[in-house]
Amino acid sequence: MRGEVLLKRLFMGLVAAFLAAPLVVVAGVSLNEKRRLLFPPEGLSLNWYAALFADEKWVAALRNSGTIAVLAALLSVSIALPLAWFLWRYRVRYARALFALGVAPFILPPVITALGFLVFWTSVGLYGAMGATIVSHGIFFMTLPLVNISLGLESIERETVEAARTLGADERAVFRTVVLPGILPYLVSSFAFVFVLSINEYIVSYMVSGFTVETIPIKIFNSLRYGYTPIMAVVAVLFVAVSFTVFGLMARNGRLLRILGRH
Template sequence: MKTKALNRWLIRAGVTLIFLFLLAPILITVVISFSADNILKFPPTGWSFKWYATLFANRDFKGAFQVSLMVAGGASLLAAAVSIPAAMAIARGKFRGKTAVESFFLAPLLVPAIVVGLGLLLVFSPLGLKGTYQGLILANAGLVIPYVIRTTLLSLTTMDARCEEAAQTLGAPPLTVFRTVTLPLIIPGVLSGVVLAFLLTFDEAVVSLFLVSSRVRTLPIAMFDYVQTRTDPQLAAVSTLLIVLSLVIVVVIERIIGLRRVLT
């Protein structure tokens, strides 16, 4: 009994240390955001909210935040519009090459982001899409479509197919079955994928680095440019607000649809 108790204690201690190791950068960033120092320094020599006040007065960061918000929202909605019919075809369709179609939609997960970014730069530049909202939305939608497809497929494969069969038996046309039966049942998976896509797009930097311009910059790129010339805690304040924003979105969606249940 003593040996088992010791083993449980060691496992819990090990898991706790791993979590602390993973969370340490986040906790340090939050602490530094309240620093009174003029440089990134841990531990701070004093405490202040001045970097948050400076942040809210920073037009570059505010403009970049608006760009990221629009790009993330547009890319998430576009990814959902593509992923729902694609997932339906993969889950319900019976045709040759279905595995190849699924692999095609999941391919962005296998290609390094820097390779994707360079390829998109070569394609988008002649089309005039570099440095535009449209180009950033298209690029990021392509990156997050696999995630929305996976969560939608999970909902499609775990839902009760008898509901669809009952509606078809009663004479409902396919579009009506999808609108009144299938979509309400898979909406938790779709929304989970959209939320995940939004957060990933909002945080994306590698591909966006190839496609932004001086007028259209996302927040991660603005932060990257900022840190090349300055090293004050304003970056920590931005990062802290992004952490809070991500937590709020995840908690709200978890309360509404049960995000954890869908993703697991």
């Protein structure tokens, strides 16, 4: 029994080390005094953090990524919510097809969806516009809100809905008083997921508007290719810190495990 526990700890520890290794690297690079990274590292400083906010181009990339992520997440949730609700509320024949369509962008290799967006936006003459990237991300990531909100709707008890109807509530009132409060945490988490994935997405942003709208991942890749700077590690550290805070807060009110599928 004891060997078992030890083996389990060892395995979990190795997975943790594997997953944490890149975090250690970016943290090290971001705090390294010199531009070049050597082992063992020399000197500790926060200069690169100051450099990020002093550099207009990096700040512009941050603003681009932030704007795209917020609007794409709103769009994604706004498409997924009525669809999920409709499929939950009514028995319709084409429900499956619509659901499959909503899930499709996620189960195709991303590069294919990205190329589809490229030819589409070129055809309608909006290639290179930030709006094109926002809509593309909104569609590309809508699978997550769709699945997540459906999960939330499933957790609403039918009896409560029936009771509200019996008391004379119409569709709108039922939605406002029973459905919406029930799925609110799922809406918030859907928004968070799309936001986090959108802000880190590369291939779709690159194909749709890579040469005109520089997002953070594009800027990082360019800086790797054409002139390395530790600022990219600073951005990565900040992004991980933001995600950690967001998901940590979701965990604090105890709903995270349920949202991720635990009963």
